Amino acid sequence: xxxxxxxxxxxxxxxxxxxxxxxxxxxxxxxxxxxxxxxxxxxxxxxxxxxxxxxxxxxxxxxxxxxxxxxxxxxxxxxxxxxxxxxxxxxxxxxxxxxxxxxxxxxxxxxxxxxxxxxxxxxxxxxxxxxxxxxxxxxxxxxxxxxxxxxxxxxxxxxxxxxxxxxxxxxxxxxxxxxxxxxxxxxxxxxxxxxxxxxxxxxxxxxxxxxxxxxxxxxxxxxxxxxxxxxxxxxxxxxxxxxxxxxxxxxxxxxxxxxxxxxxxxxxxxxxxxxxxxxxxxxx
Numbered sequence: 001x002x003x004x005x006x007x008x009x010x011x012x013x014x015x016x017x018x019x020x021x022x023x024x025x026x027x028x029x030x031x032x033x034x035x036x037x038x039x040x041x042x043x044x045x046x047x048x049x050x051x052x053x054x055x056x057x058x059x060x061x062x063x064x065x066x067x068x069x070x071x072x073x074x075x076x077x078x079x080x081x082x083x084x085x086x087x088x089x090x091x092x093x094x095x096x097x098x099x100x101x102x103x104x105x106x107x108x109x110x111x112x113x114x115x116x117x118x119x120x121x122x123x124x125x126x127x128x129x130x131x132x133x134x135x136x137x138x139x140x141x142x143x144x145x146x147x148x149x150x151x152x153x154x155x156x157x158x159x160x161x162x163x164x165x166x167x168x169x170x171x172x173x174x175x176x177x178x179x180x181x182x183x184x185x186x187x188x189x190x191x192x193x194x195x196x197x198x199x200x201x202x203x204x205x206x207x208x209x210x211x212x213x214x215x216x217x218x219x220x221x222x223x224x225x226x227x228x229x230x231x232x233x234x235x236x237x238x239x240x241x242x243x244x245x246x247x248x249x250x251x252x253x254x255x256x257x258x259x260x261x262x263x264x265x266x267x268x269x270x271x272x273x274x275x276x277x278x279x280x281x282x283x284x
Contacts, residue, residue, distance in 0.1 A: 022047060188214045
């Protein structure tokens with residue numbers, strides 16, 4: 001953040017009137033900027049959206065999303081959950097507008113994730129999973145919900161995935177880990193130390209590591225053979241898992257297509273079991 005502030009103040013004397021409006025707003029609201037869309041920043045500074053984009057390029061970024069991602073990565077690592085809660089009151093000031101804005105921010109996260117998807121990395125991740133002897137998923141704290149979802153469907157498709165449990169059971173789950181196995185680490189800023197340590201251990205023992213995270217500066221990246229990024233930025237005390245879940249959905253669907261016959265056979269057997277044990281609600 002200090003670099004951004006210095007960059008703005010150094011360039012301020014040669015900025016146009018519109019650029020100075022944006023610069024002043026950014027310096028006064030530096031914790032909010034990473035979570036504001038182009039449209040919101042343009043509205044707040046009373047300039048056009050094109051002017052906001054040109055301002056980011058003027059500062060040396062490829063565009064506004066590039067500037068925003070850089071700032072967002074720094075902010076999410078620095079702010080506590082309480083600070084992010086306070087910030088949400090500033091960004092989502094009006095009740096009705098705030099609710100709509102939350103949906104719009106989730107949509108923007110999906111759009112950004114789709115635009116930045118590295119298809120080669122995606123295909124490589126899928127290949128590792130399909131070829132892996134056993135698939136382990138490391139997902140802790142709020143990201144555990146994503147891990148549970150992924151593991152449920154990987155077991156239907158492959159039948160050999162496992163969600164790494166609590167700290168006291170990790171050793172029993174991972175002690176046979178080797179180059180034939182795959183570990184999928186899922187974590188977003190502020191990042192779980194348990195997940196970081198588990199993917200580090202996996203890398204040290206030769207397993208293929210897939211990181212599903214928010215940014216290439218994530219601490220999971222140095223230990224990953226493949227990195228899939230999904231935008232999770234939301235100016236409140238929770239992370240948005242809408243885009244990460246969409247990315248996981250895409251991965252599951254692709255894997256299912258690659259194993260169509262096996263999946264169909266498994267689902268037919270499961271349908272029989274679900275009916276036998278009366279799993280789903282049926283209208284009388």
